[in-house]
Amino acid sequence: MKPQGNTILITGGGSGIGAALAQRLHDAGNTVIVSGRRLDALQAAIAGRPNMHAIVLDIDNAVAIEAFAQEVLSAFPALNVVIHNAGIMRLEPLDTRRDLADAEATITTNLLGPIRLNNALIDHLVAQPDAVIVTVTSGLAFVPMTVASTYCATKAAIHSYTVSLREELKGRVEVIELAPPAVQTGLTPGQENRPGYQPLNEFADEVIALLLAQPTPAEVLVERVKFLRNAEAEHRFDQTVVQLNAFAAQARAAST
Ligand SMILES: NC(=O)c1ccc[n+]([C@@H]2O[C@H](COP(=O)([O-])OP(=O)(O)OC[C@H]3O[C@@H](n4cnc5c(N)ncnc54)[C@H](OP(=O)(O)O)[C@@H]3O)[C@@H](O)[C@H]2O)c1
Numbered sequence: 001m002k003p004q005g006n007t008i009l010i011t012g013g014g015s016g017i018g019a020a021l022a023q024r025l026h027d028a029g030n031t032v033i034v035s036g037r038r039l040d041a042l043q044a045a046i047a048g049r050p051n052m053h054a055i056v057l058d059i060d061n062a063v064a065i066e067a068f069a070q071e072v073l074s075a076f077p078a079l080n081v082v083i084h085n086a087g088i089m090r091l092e093p094l095d096t097r098r099d100l101a102d103a104e105a106t107i108t109t110n111l112l113g114p115i116r117l118n119n120a121l122i123d124h125l126v127a128q129p130d131a132v133i134v135t136v137t138s139g140l141a142f143v144p145m146t147v148a149s150t151y152c153a154t155k156a157a158i159h160s161y162t163v164s165l166r167e168e169l170k171g172r173v174e175v176i177e178l179a180p181p182a183v184q185t186g187l188t189p190g191q192e193n194r195p196g197y198q199p200l201n202e203f204a205d206e207v208i209a210l211l212l213a214q215p216t217p218a219e220v221l222v223e224r225v226k227f228l229r230n231a232e233a234e235h236r237f238d239q240t241v242v243q244l245n246a247f248a249a250q251a252r253a254a255s256t
Pocket of ligand 1: 039
């Protein structure tokens, strides 16, 4: 990904990781469009920043995605980078029959959202110089946190989808996967200050250094996520499942 002069769309750019990356990419000399459901959050993220723009999108709505893509492309015909960052995470019991609303919402937002938005933008992107698609998965795509099973499954699915995109678009669109570790954001209740999770600014600074490196690595992995990303390759998958889930349970207990 070239470091500056891009026109970048970031979903979920009004808070957390999306806003932190949007502002840093803007600081680096890029035009940045942030999207999400909450206009007030988007406006706060772009406040005082010329060349940052906010457009509302509920990525759960397939019809709205098509209209949104047309709106973005007519206002920003130079769009060459999309960062699929919007996501939700819900904790779900697996040992008792339940309403599957959380599981279905997670699949709609985290898996169908990027697939639908890519579909709406792909004809434009393949014709664009320096085109880039960035997906945002998670360390949990590689080792699941079992209390968030559907979430982890959607992130593993997006990892697989990203591998397919990269192969199919080789030589035409650069495809990058960002897999964050546990980061202090509002993704789940109590997570913003949770001990043991990476502070947001530290994480975003580390990501930007990797994302703007030439060439950009195909997987953007900060140091803290390598424990999960490399668990299987290093033949410690089963023990890492146990360690991760013990750590996560302790961290949740300490911050509730
Ligand atoms: N924080 C972590 O520990 C961590 C670790 C690994 C991966 N991630 C991933 O990083 C990404 C960003 O999460 P975050 O930690 O920064 O949490 P966050 O602050 O809650 O950000 C999630 C963003 O997604 C947007 N969003 C959610 N549902 C949406 C919908 N239906 N339509 C449009 N936008 C929607 C939200 O905006 P609105 O509410 O305004 O719509 C919000 O700005 C997610 O994909 C998450 O899975 C996070």
